[in-house]
Amino acid sequence: MLDKLVASEVIIFATPIWWGNHCSQIQQIIERLDHIHDDILAGKGSVLDGKTDGILITGDSDGTQHITGSITNFFGAIGIKTPPYTSLSVISDKHQKQERPSKQELMDEYEKQYSDTAEKMAKQLIGSARAG
Template sequence: MKAIILLGTLKEKGRSNTLTLVEFLGTYLKKQGIDYEVIRIAGHHIVPGTYTHMDVKDDWPAIYQKIKDAKIVLFATPLWWNSHSSELQRCIERLDEVYDTILAGEDSPLEGKIGGVIITGDSDGVEQVTGNIANFFCSIGITLPPYCSLGVIWEGHAKGAKKTKSQLSAYYHRNYVKDAQSMAESLAKAAG
């Protein structure tokens, strides 16, 4: 079973809170037999637009093909001003062509895929962003099973907190093992 995780961190490379949470969840995905690939959106050239193929050549068509080839699609994002990241928004906009297909009376090319949400932040917003992404997934044919979100709000995620990867991982292990296990089990069951 294959999962694609679109990582919406604003950082082009290096450590990020959201990537660390993705890696934490990844250990539980692997225990459920789910192989996963993380696509760091900020590290790719993706032009603005609402179609898979734009006039300017970019990396989106190849990323979209990976989404179509996977059984599970996870959006991972930090919270910024009570919303998902601009990097993730660009992906949502480029997936708009899927919705056009549905409006034209055709089946979604993403129908039957299983979705989930991973969120980090230092203040409120997890429920709102999860709801917005869940609504988007449902609108393009992606199914969200129970327990399909992992949201961690912690002051250690604050912009100036400068927590190390080991500090972040230790916090997740102390407080979110059951949540990560439940999410991985639910995704595997729904995708199986």
Template structure:
């Protein structure tokens, strides 16, 4: 069983709330024998566009191949102004070509994949993001099962705060372990494991 996390933090390096929450979740998935790969999207040369291959130097074809090989796909994003990050939007735009194929009568290359959403922020907006991503997954034939979102809103994640990784992990372990474990259980159940 393979899971792919599309990590959409805007930080190229250094401590990221979203990367830390994804790491927290990865550890829980790994306990069940799931092989987890995280793609740090902002560090990839994903060219703008709405096709599966935008030409020389485009990292997207390789990422798409890894999405097709995974059984579980996790969209991990911070909240910016009530919405997902620009990196997740870029993924949605690049996957639009798969939707075009469906409209032409071809089978979806991601049909049957099980999806989940991880969100961090210091204000609300999770429901809107989960709704958008769920709708998008549905249009590509993917399944977002019940209880497959892990959203953490905490004043410690505000833009002007500087928590340590240990502080974030303590918050996640204390307040979000049950939610994360339920999400793992659902992802595995609906992926046939």
């Protein structure tokens, strides 16, 4: 996994809201990358220094600011930069467990509600990665 991150210019963490937090898979990634923070504390550089990050969060309830802050804090601690406008929170009642929307219903809502923000996010990520 680390080799793929090192080879990437942009790293995007995507997670659903799970009891007000990010999912356990994101936590596993954070824990597996913790050795980079240990290296930094020991005076070594980060193999991910200068990479650009983005965050995508989905869910049916709020909690996005907490998750974004937590992940952004981790990224910053291991040398990954977070440009402005590079987090996207896709919150919808249609994500509730009891809901059963069709894929098309979800895609229509996403297009209507989030396409402009997603486009801005993509442009920011590309621009930041190119700027180095």
